[in-house]
Amino acid sequence: MVDAAKKILVLYAHPSQERSEINKPLFRATQQQEHVTAVDLYAEYPTFRINIDKEQQRLRDHDVIVFMFPLYWYSTPAILKEWQDLVLEYNFAYGANGNALEGKTFLCAISAGGSETAYQANGYNHFTLRELLHPLEQTASLTGMTYLAPFALFCARSAFDENRVHSHIEDWLRILSALSNNTLDIALGKSLEKLNENLNILIRD
Template identity: 45%
Template sequence: MKRILVLLAHPLIESSTINRTLVEALSKHDQTTIHNLYQAYPDFQVDVEQEKKLLLYHNIIIFVFPIYWYSTPSLLKEWQDRVLEYGFAYGTKGNKLHGKTLLCMTSTGSPESTYQSDDNQGSIMKTLLMPIEKMAQDTGFNYIEPLTLYGSRTAIEEDRLTPHINHCLNKINALLSEE
């Protein structure tokens, strides 16, 4: 049976309607473990061995985080720097994550137009998330195209939150049903 690890990296989850609602929906899957990094490591002292155990136990890893100033929250970067060690996640014997799936579910406060390139030829979100995509390639993860809710400040009023959550859940169900 496939198991999902949701690595929640939101420093203010208590005041986040969007990410909190998404994580609550994701938690309804029996195979899902929700791991709130800011709750577990308020001092940023990541327990590397515990995090490795979680990664080894799960098949699908989902990073859930808001985009802050065109980047990930700092604890998610700290987690990557500490946990994805040579000999574990990469290097000659670092194949422990090979074949696992990685999916990012992000949100932005600003509308999608803020994330358009100056030449209006597309979104810069792929560029912003390139470090995670490259990390996934280097560590053997199967990287899935990210799911982003733009303009989260108005998503509820504009009735965009429920369709976004349904889209995320459909993606999870598809991943769970893949051979």
């Protein structure tokens, strides 16, 4: 018996899409994938009036939850924080009766302007990207989700000129397909600094 494909929810947040050379094409490619629901939060909620019931139902209906965003001041863009504050309610996402997210998989697809060497203990930003994402990792833990390492692109400002965008998108589509088909090594994905490393090992044929 073949396992049913896992359904993936991608929540995209970019407050300045007209200047996006990475996240916008990444999101557009994501929208075309089977078994993926891709939501542009800024387009759907331009006044930040988030429909909590709608968003909670989306979470219930999907197996994998993805936050896709550019790293802004070491955190998520504002609407994604607002989404978390409103949607992940007590007795829905956590608390005595809050088990709606248990067993789901969570990860972030992120672009960062700095180099990877800047995101080290002895680098300009003093912390690794994974360390800076600890609040989201703890959110996953509190809500019973499996947290995977981020899928990340560093030096995002130069990626287009350096012809790195296409390969980045292709790698992302491979990950989406593996997540849907249950061919991604979850244990390895949990342990990495970023999912981009060793895709041929991370994804089982």
